[in-house]
Amino acid sequence: MKLRTCAAIAVLMLAGCSRPSKSPALPAAKAFGAAITEVSGGKQIGGIGTALDQPVVVQVNDAQGSPVAGVLVTFQLAGGASATPDAGLTGADGQFTTAVTLGGSSGRYQVVAATHDKSGKAVELRLDEIALGLEQTQGRVLNDRYCSRCHDPESTPERVSNHDNLNAKPHAFIEGAVLNAMSDADLASIIGHGGPALNKSAEMPPYGYTLSKTEVDSLIAYIRAVADPPYRLKGLTYARN
Amino acid sequence: MPGKIRAFWQFLFGDSARAFGTLSVVLVVCLAIAPAKDTFREWTRYQWKYQSLIRGRGEAATLQRRMQHGLQQIWMPELGVTDRCTTCHLGLKEASLSDVPTQPFRPHPPIPHSLTEFGCVMCHRGQGTATTVEEAHRSTLAWEQPSLPARYLEASCGQCHWDSLTATPQLNLGRKMLARYDCVSCHVLKTQDGRRMASTTDAPDLRHIAEKTSREWMFAWLKNPQAYAVTATMPNFNLSDADARDISAFLVSQSTPYLSGGAAPAKVDAGDAAVGASVYGESFCTSCHATVNAAGMLVGNDVGPELTKVGSKVKHEWLVEWLRNPKTYDPDTAMPHYRFDQKMLGPLLGFLEAKTDSDLLGNVHLDPATPAQIAHGKALVTERGCASCHEIEGVKKPDNFAPELTVVGSESLAKIVFAPGVAHTLPDYLAAKIKQPHTFPGSKMPQYAFTPSQTDALVTALLAQTERARTLPPNLRVAGKAPGNYRPAGKAAQLIADMNCFACHAINGRGGDMAPDLTWEGSSVQRRWLVAFMKNPNTLRPALIRRMPRFNVTDAEAETIADYILAVYQTPDFDRDAIDATKFTAADVEQGKQLFYSKYACQSCHILDPQSDKGYIGPTLTQVGSRLSAAWIFHWLKDPASLRPGTLEPNRNMSDADARALTAFLMKQNKEVAKK
Numbered sequence: 081m082k083l084r085t086c087a088a089i090a091v092l093m094l095a096g097c098s099r100p101s102k103s104p105a106l107p108a109a110k111a112f113g114a115a116i117t118e119v120s121g122g123k124q125i126g127g128i129g130t131a132l133d134q135p136v137v138v139q140v141n142d143a144q145g146s147p148v149a150g151v152l153v154t155f156q157l158a159g160g161a162s163a164t165p166d167a168g169l170t171g172a173d174g175q176f177t178t179a180v181t182l183g184g185s186s187g188r189y190q191v192v193a194a195t196h197d198k199s200g201k202a203v204e205l206r207l208d209e210i211a212l213g214l215e216q217t218q219g220r221v222l223n224d225r226y227c228s229r230c231h232d233p234e235s236t237p238e239r240v241s242n243h244d245n246l247n248a249k250p251h252a253f254i255e256g257a258v259l260n261a262m263s264d265a266d267l268a269s270i271i272g273h274g275g276p277a278l279n280k281s282a283e284m285p286p287y288g289y290t291l292s293k294t295e296v297d298s299l300i301a302y303i304r305a306v307a308d309p310p311y312r313l314k315g316l317t318y319a320r321n
Numbered sequence: 322m323p324g325k326i327r328a329f330w331q332f333l334f335g336d337s338a339r340a341f342g343t344l345s346v347v348l349v350v351c352l353a354i355a356p357a358k359d360t361f362r363e364w365t366r367y368q369w370k371y372q373s374l375i376r377g378r379g380e381a382a383t384l385q386r387r388m389q390h391g392l393q394q395i396w397m398p399e400l401g402v403t404d405r406c407t408t409c410h411l412g413l414k415e416a417s418l419s420d421v422p423t424q425p426f427r428p429h430p431p432i433p434h435s436l437t438e439f440g441c442v443m444c445h446r447g448q449g450t451a452t453t454v455e456e457a458h459r460s461t462l463a464w465e466q467p468s469l470p471a472r473y474l475e476a477s478c479g480q481c482h483w484d485s486l487t488a489t490p491q492l493n494l495g496r497k498m499l500a501r502y503d504c505v506s507c508h509v510l511k512t513q514d515g516r517r518m519a520s521t522t523d524a525p526d527l528r529h530i531a532e533k534t535s536r537e538w539m540f541a542w543l544k545n546p547q548a549y550a551v552t553a554t555m556p557n558f559n560l561s562d563a564d565a566r567d568i569s570a571f572l573v574s575q576s577t578p579y580l581s582g583g584a585a586p587a588k589v590d591a592g593d594a595a596v597g598a599s600v601y602g603e604s605f606c607t608s609c610h611a612t613v614n615a616a617g618m619l620v621g622n623d624v625g626p627e628l629t630k631v632g633s634k635v636k637h638e639w640l641v642e643w644l645r646n647p648k649t650y651d652p653d654t655a656m657p658h659y660r661f662d663q664k665m666l667g668p669l670l671g672f673l674e675a676k677t678d679s680d681l682l683g684n685v686h687l688d689p690a691t692p693a694q695i696a697h698g699k700a701l702v703t704e705r706g707c708a709s710c711h712e713i714e715g716v717k718k719p720d721n722f723a724p725e726l727t728v729v730g731s732e733s734l735a736k737i738v739f740a741p742g743v744a745h746t747l748p749d750y751l752a753a754k755i756k757q758p759h760t761f762p763g764s765k766m767p768q769y770a771f772t773p774s775q776t777d778a779l780v781t782a783l784l785a786q787t788e789r790a791r792t793l794p795p796n797l798r799v800a801g802k803a804p805g806n807y808r809p810a811g812k813a814a815q816l817i818a819d820m821n822c823f824a825c826h827a828i829n830g831r832g833g834d835m836a837p838d839l840t841w842e843g844s845s846v847q848r849r850w851l852v853a854f855m856k857n858p859n860t861l862r863p864a865l866i867r868r869m870p871r872f873n874v875t876d877a878e879a880e881t882i883a884d885y886i887l888a889v890y891q892t893p894d895f896d897r898d899a900i901d902a903t904k905f906t907a908a909d910v911e912q913g914k915q916l917f918y919s920k921y922a923c924q925s926c927h928i929l930d931p932q933s934d935k936g937y938i939g940p941t942l943t944q945v946g947s948r949l950s951a952a953w954i955f956h957w958l959k960d961p962a963s964l965r966p967g968t969l970e971p972n973r974n975m976s977d978a979d980a981r982a983l984t985a986f987l988m989k990q991n992k993e994v995a996k997k
Contacts, residue, residue: 127491129471131773159422184471185423186430213430214474218488226969229864229938230925237620240864245935246925283925289972290962294433298488301431 106167110150112198113140119175122191122207125306127217129160131181136163138193138205139175147174156192159183161209163191186213188310210305219302222295223253226287248281256307267300363453364392367409371426380417387415392452395440399794404440404449406457433488443789444477445469460746465734469784472777473748476730479785481793483513483801494775495782497521502554502769504779506709507723510786513798522554524710526651531576533639533650537685539569542634547770549634549681550627552611552619556767559759564701570690571698575714579650589641589666597672600665605870608825608835609655612676622867624824624835625656632677640670648819657821660873706765723765731787738762751780805831813885820872828890835867838965843890844897845953845964848883850944855879861940863928892964900951905985913986916979926970929990939970946991955984 121136140151153176155163160183170176182189191207212220223231231250233243243250251258259267266278272288275281288296304311334340368390375384393407412418412426413436421427429436442449447468451457460467469477475492485493499505500521510518530539538549543565546553560568601607606628611621613629621627635643642649644666647656661669690698699716702708706723708716732747739745740760743753755776758766771779807829809817817823823832826839846854856879858869874882891897917923926938929945945954953964958980961970975983 127472128474130777131472133774185427214488215431217490218486221487221490226971237618238866240937242864242926242936242938245937282920282922285922285925285971286973287971289974295487297431 106152106154107169109152109196110169111148113148113151113170113174113195114143114197114203115141115145116153116193116195116203116205117141118205118207121180123210123308124180125210125212125220126182128182128186128211128213129184131179132209135177135179136191136193136207136209137175137177139173140170140195141174149174151195153193153195156194157183157189159185159187159189161189161191161211180209182209182211186211186216186305208310212302212305215298215301216305218295219298219300219305222291222299223302226291227253227299230283246281246283248275248283250284253303254306254308256309256311259303260307260309260311264300267303268296271296271299364408367425368411371411374421374426375418378417384415384417395437397438397440397443400440400443400789400797402440402442402449404442405452406441406445406447406449407436408452409454410441443480444474446477460734466731467746470748473781473784476781476784479782480787480790481797482799484799485801491774491778491781492785495778495780498775498779499782502556503710504726507706509721509725509727511725511727513790513793513800519804520710522710523653523655524555526712527572527576527707528712528714529576529579529650531573532579532636534634534636535682536569536573536687536690537682538634539572540565540685540687541681543568549630551613551770552623552627556769558705558767560701566687567690567694567698568701568707569687569698570694571696571702572713574690574695574698575716577714589663589670591637591671591674592667592669594668594671594675597668597670597675600661600669601672603871604659604661604665604669605868608867608870622835628673628676630676630678630681632674633679633681635673637670637674640673641666644669655821655824657824657870657872658819659870662873665873704765705767726783727786728788728791729786730784731789748780748784751783752776755779802830805829807831809885809889811885813882816874816878816882820874825867825869834967836869838967839886839890841890841892841964843887844892844895845949846887847948847950848887850948851883851886852876852879855882863937863941894963895952895956897950897952900955900984902946902951902985902988905988909982909985910989911986913982913984913989916983917986920979921973921975921983942987942990944990944992946988949987951984951988954987955980958983 117139119137119139121132121134124132124134126132136155138153140148140153142148147170149170149172151170151174152167153170154167155178156166157163157180162181163178164181165178168176168178176193180189180191187210189209189211191209193205193207195203197203229239230242230246231252233241233249233252235241253259262270269277270280270284271291272286274286275284277286291299332339333343371388372385375381375388378384388411389407391408392405395404395407396402397404407413410425412421413429415428418426418428440449441447445468446466447458448456448461448464448466451464455461456464458468475489478486478489479492479496482489485496499510500518503520503522503524504510505518506520506524512518542549542555543558543560544562545557546555547557607621609622609624611619611623611627611629613627614620619627639650643656644659644661646658647654648658702713702716703719706719707713708718709722729751730747734745734747734750737747737750738761739750740753740757740762742760743749754761754764754766755769755771758764758768805827808814809828822828822839825833825836827834828839830840855872855874856876857871860868862868917929923929923942924934924936926936927940927942928934928936929942931943949957957964957970958973958975959977960972961968962972
């Protein structure tokens with residue numbers, strides 16, 4: 081009798097010790113897909129620690145490429161970034177939408193959207209999001225003011241691009257294929273002394289007498305931050321841990 | 322069982338020698354506890370971890386040499402700050418560790434300050450003296466301010482800086498919003514110099530409101546301002562139908578006619594709306610006002626109110642008088658006096674009055690107001706603090722209507738009443754208060770329609786308002802641009818006020834930044850050009866959509882203002898007539914042309930020959946020789962920012978000879994182009 085009481089108390093105590101699991105149980109998948117594709121929300125640029133302006137939307141397709149509803153999609157982020165919600169079932173259109181908040185350091189954050197196909201094999205989609213720190217943010221503001229009028233070929237009603245009016249077409253700052261090959265010193269030189277400093281067009285004027293060295297450095301930091309493909313030497317990719 | 326214990330006891334304390342030995346061992350162990358606890362402290366573990374991290378790296382020797390062992394401290398007595406963060410954050414100055422994925426060993430990103438001069442908690446908050454992770458970063462019983470989330474970090478810059486840094490767009494936006502959305506009309510918020518931050522929104526004077534609009538419109542607006550205009554700055558006060566009805570009744574009852582003498586307003590019939598659309602376009606109303614176009618896009622600026630549904634709002638007679646001369650209704654309005662003639666006025670009226678929305682007032686039916694409703698309306702207007710922003714007859718502007726925000730960024734959490742579901746941190750409280758003020762018990766604050774990034778910006782600006790910012794040593798304060806109080810004089814001053822030049826142009830530190838600074842304009846332009854430009858401003862910068870409107874001034878008015886500008890707004894640095902353009906030789910001009918097209922490639926931004934040049938960032942230069950003075954061109958080429966701070970034109974570090982030759986070439990561009 082004594083033993084039984086003791087056992088009952090022990091069981092009760094143990095039950096009291098167990099914590100409720102932190103995250104609610106994942107919903108059960110009602111279907112499986114063969115591939116995940118990005119609908120929108122990749123390669124967004126935001127300040128460190130901020131929520132991205134646009135949601136990340138992914139779509140799960142079957143082997144024939146048509147969207148599948150009810151597939152369980154999970155999101156994994158590293159480096160302090162997060163997605164809300166970080167898991168759920170795709171809707172009737174086969175899509176799942178989540179809001180991403182960037183981590184506290186500047187750099188690239190990889191959003192990994194994952195699901196399983198029928199055989200249990202993992203299917204993944206990796207998207208990059210870009211977080212700008214103080215230096216890159218300053219570069220971004222300077223870019224908007226001085227550079228983007230010629231370097232950004234996109235015209236908006238608010239800002240008409242001068243890109244097409246130039247003989248030598250300026251490189252957009254996301255053109256990593258070209259700009260990653262240039263060293264920091266080269267970039268500082270062409271920004272500071274103009275195109276002729278690197279035997280390029282005089283249509284690129286010198287900004288070394290207008291911008292301070294810190295400002296030129298911040299522009300370079302911004303150019304490195306937004307390069308696509310990413311600039312690998314500096315800055316960090318927060319891959320899945 | 323007891324036998325065994327007895328045997329063990331005998332073993333330990335059987336005789337005096339055994340007892341002595343046992344007690345000695347116990348004593349040694351006890352004495353060892355203190356040094357052991359010290360050795361196994363949390364921060365020493367991080368120092369070991371750092372050592373094992375750097376051991377395997379190429380630059381291990383350098384890193385090893387630079388590593389500071391033991392407890393580290395940055396002490397800034399004048400700020401009263403002691404930081405021990407560098408005890409664990411050992412890689413802050415080691416750029417080579419930038420591939421380390423997470424803190425505490427990542428290097429600090431480049432900032433314009435030295436870490437040893439400013440320490441860590443000045444920017445990151447948290448408890449600097451703490452030596453455990455928990456106490457340093459999170460709030461504890463003894464320390465309320467946890468480390469600041471990265472998204473609000475710009476707030477820390479704002480503690481010292483009021484000078485609108487390039488690197489802090491979020492803080493700058495937040496501060497602008499505090500003034501634009503009239504937060505500072507209800508709340509007192511003092512800037513660094515102890516002055517109260519002033520609102521930049523000219524909330525309408527309501528003392529003649531019944532002349533302007535109907536009670537039905539007031540009702541609809543009070544219920545939901547954003548239903549009338551998505552860009553409305555007025556927040557939603559979540560009023561019940563009865564409350565909105567009573568407030569509108571009171572507002573109508575306190576309204577008086579604004580035209581003294583009761584002169585009957587002149588009759589103008591609404592004209593062709595299609596013609597009006599072109600008057601609206603030619604007058605560059607979009608430089609200040611926005612409308613939603615057929616494609617659902619908002620087009621135009623946010624200086625004046627959005628006009629998408631203005632036809633459902635204003636009364637015909639009021640609009641006639643307003644377009645004729647807005648200063649009659651509101652002497653302080655930012656709207657310029659356009660001097661529209663009858664031919665423009667009619668169509669413009671037709672165009673604006675056609676901008677209606679039948680849904681807006683379709684369901685609003687108000688019975689005539691009763692005295693009880695009016696009295697209740699007045700009570701509500703007083704209670705909701707309407708007079709903080711608006712002028713209302715019979716209701717005084719309240720003092721200290723809402724809590725002061727000067728040091729809200731270091732508010733003690735113990736003093737805050739948190740709404741349910743809000744995390745107990747200051748940034749979360751501020752964000753929740755802005756996003757859903759009605760969830761806080763007893764809150765009078767209305768509901769704004771901010772985007773998440775706007776809310777972040779506001780929270781950032783508020784977090785900058787700390788006790789530390791208020792008590793900074795004077796050498797650390799970076800003052801913002803003081804609002805200019807420059808006032809022109811004489812007859813021209815009346816014209817400048819009438820056309821409201823300061824709304825777009827700055828002169829001597831006063832005025833807007835939409836259009837070029839005119840402080841030294843008198844040294845820049847030629848009289849003939851200026852008079853003609855005042856009469857009919859032609860397009861100088863083709864890529865801009867905000868343009869100088871035509872104010873339909875008379876010849877005499879144009880000459881008065883041109884003469885004033887030329888006489889008064891001259892730079893003391895050079896004489897506008899110092900360079901005689903007639904003395905340039907053909908060789909100078911030819912050399913200037915070479916420089917223009919090849920060395921400096923000016924055509925990438927400026928159009929000089931409309932046939933070949935395409936750049937449209939800078940002003941068109943086709944007639945620059947009849948527009949600008951030679952001395953201005955020369956000095957502009959030498960250093961543009963010294964004449965107009967913030968200009969886009971880069972400084973080319975040009976030699977005097979180059980600048981002279983270019984001036985010669987540009988002054989040659991003085992042919993009057995035949996009017997199309």
